[in-house]
Amino acid sequence: MARSLKCSSLFAQLAQPYGGAKAVNGFVYGNLPGLQLCSGDRVVWYTFGLGTETDIHGIYFQGNTFQKQGTTRDTLKLFPHTTATVTMNARRAGVYEVNCRVTDHYMAGMRQQYSVAECPGRNHTHTLAHTRPSAVVQFFISAEEVEWDYSPSRSWELEKHQATLDNSPGNIFVGKGERQIGSRYKKAVYREYTDATFRTQRKRQADQKHLGIMGPIIRAEVGEQILITFRNHASRPYSIYAHGIETSDTRIPVEPGFMTEFRWDVPEGSGPGLSDPNCISYIYYSPVDFIKDLFSGLLGPLVVCRKGTLSGLGAGGRGGDRRRTDAQREFALLFLVFDENQSWYLEDNIRTYLDTNPYNFTSDDSFTESNMMHGINGQLYGNLKGLVMTRGELVDWYLVGMGNEKDIHTVHFHAETFTYKTDHIHRADVFDLFPGTFQTIEMVAGNPGTWLLHCHVSDHIHAGMETTFTIRANSSQG
Structure with missing residues (x-):
């Protein structure tokens, strides 16, 4: 059976200066619906970036890789007013994240989920979990x-x-x-x-x-x-x-x-x-x-x-x-x-290298920059x-x-x-x-x-x- 072709669009929009959301298609923290795939599907993802100079995105597809211009990747880059189209063969059932690897964006909710199910009648993609590896390293x-x-x-x-x-x-x-x-x-x-x-x-x-x-x-x-x-x-x-x-x-x-x-x-x-x-x-x-x-x-x-x-x-x-x-x-x-x-070690570093109780230490812009x-x-x-x-x-x-x-x-x-x-x-x-x-x-x-x-x-x-x-x-x- 030929693999089915499924198309999905992702639109990344970062916060604007006065409180805009760091969103994917207008949703944050896993609230975007509809990203359901079947194992064996050939999926085309259309990604779009818009916004300000801070809208630099590294879009990571957990759990699966994609093909782009003859290369294999699991992350693609987006700049404001640019697009990228990639093709994925969904190979493993599960629930995975698609998110922006920019830490500020990740923290602020530019994280969604997509699911891959073993759908009846589909030609499932087999992985090494079902075969013997050629070597164990x-x-x-x-x-x-x-x-x-x-x-x-x-x-x-x-x-x-x-x-x-x-x-x-x-x-x-x-x-x-x-x-x-x-x-x-x-x-x-x-x-x-x-x-x-x-x-x-x-x-x-x-x-x-x-x-x-x-x-x-x-x-x-x-x-x-x-x-x-x-x-x-x-x-x-x-x-x-x-x-x-x-x-x-x-x-x-x-x-x-x-x-x-x-x-x-x-x-x-x-x-x-x-x-x-x-x-x-x-x-x-x-x-x-x-x-x-x-x-x-x-x-x-x-x-x-x-x-x-x-x-x-x-x-x-x-x-x-x-x-x-x-x-x-x-x-x-x-x-x-x-x-x-x-x-994780900021308090330890203040205590050790500044010889100061971190709970009594007040940070300022200069201290933040120095780190x-x-x-x-x-x-x-x-x-x-x-x-x-x-x-x-x-x-x-x-x-x-x-x-x-x-x-x-x-x-x-x-x-x-x-x-x-x-x-x-x-x-x-x-x-x-x-x-x-x-x-x-x-x-x-x-x-x-x-x-x-x-x-x-x-x-x-x-x-x-x-x-x-x-x-x-x-x-x-x-």
Whole structure:
């Protein structure tokens, strides 16, 4: 039986200055009716964006992916007065959210539900839940609390601003004062271990040090199953959940001190589309409180590849040392203004770094601004290290955008160009990221030297969203 075609329209309208609703088709917080699908349906979604300069939307379809211009995604970007049409093969029965990943919009109700039912007489789409996975890839991941330093060195900042420690414009973000926390904050992070005892943390190799605050790269091929043994070593409930693939119910909080297993299936529909590169990127994060968990630090890259792209699994199916066989380097970059005012640990940070009772502390605009950390992988002012490659190498970059209305990023590589793919191959040196959107770009390293890499939004440059990457003339260098 041929699949049925169903059409749905989503109209995103953000609040206007005097109290308008952050709505989808005029409804907020799950009140939009009529989004019912059948498993096996081919669904066309028509999305529209209107509004003001704050109407930047990353529209996320939980539970299913869609096709757009030959690519596979689960989030699309909308700018005011733009449209996007995508096609989805509804593959798994359940009730899912369609929401805006911009944290301010998500919090204010730009969240709806759509349901997928196994309708009688329909040709249901089968998933890996009904078939044997080609391999089981194991990861041992812990959520744990650390002291994170956004700017351990201030030399870049002082040289950039031609300033001293006393008069640098960067002081508002990384300088410590009577009412400024400084560059060090208590955070929660994902870290990888060697086995289920969680005694030995897996040491990050030279090509992984650039991950910074992010968790490990979780890689899998289409048809495989990812087995996550998750331990919560933090002081509050967290979990782990992924975009783009089929996850077990990881929205249930894991209490501090507890350990559990989650199984994630990687069906064909989660893999690269016809025009995509061999591997596409998603993210994993803690969904217990999406916004506060995110700004507390819990986020990592998930990479899904075509069959035959990754090296073999380690002993017991461990995926931590697995690598691409078709590219010489891979780097993941998260562009995010970490809003420490929305972290679970704000009170702890006031108590620890300001030596003040947080219940007696009164915030103001200056304090709020000082807690906005404009980072690449959680590092400011050139402190992100490890982006090193050799001339002639094929390098894949996994670009990740998250955050709120300020998180519109234009990722610029000096001295190099890259390609990205839709229905055609495009060459550029700047790529734009919206919150909740991800992109794999491909670069052949060409010009030896150390080059600037930053977000080209002027406020973000000023606030430290910059680092460098290095291309060696040959592998014997460095």
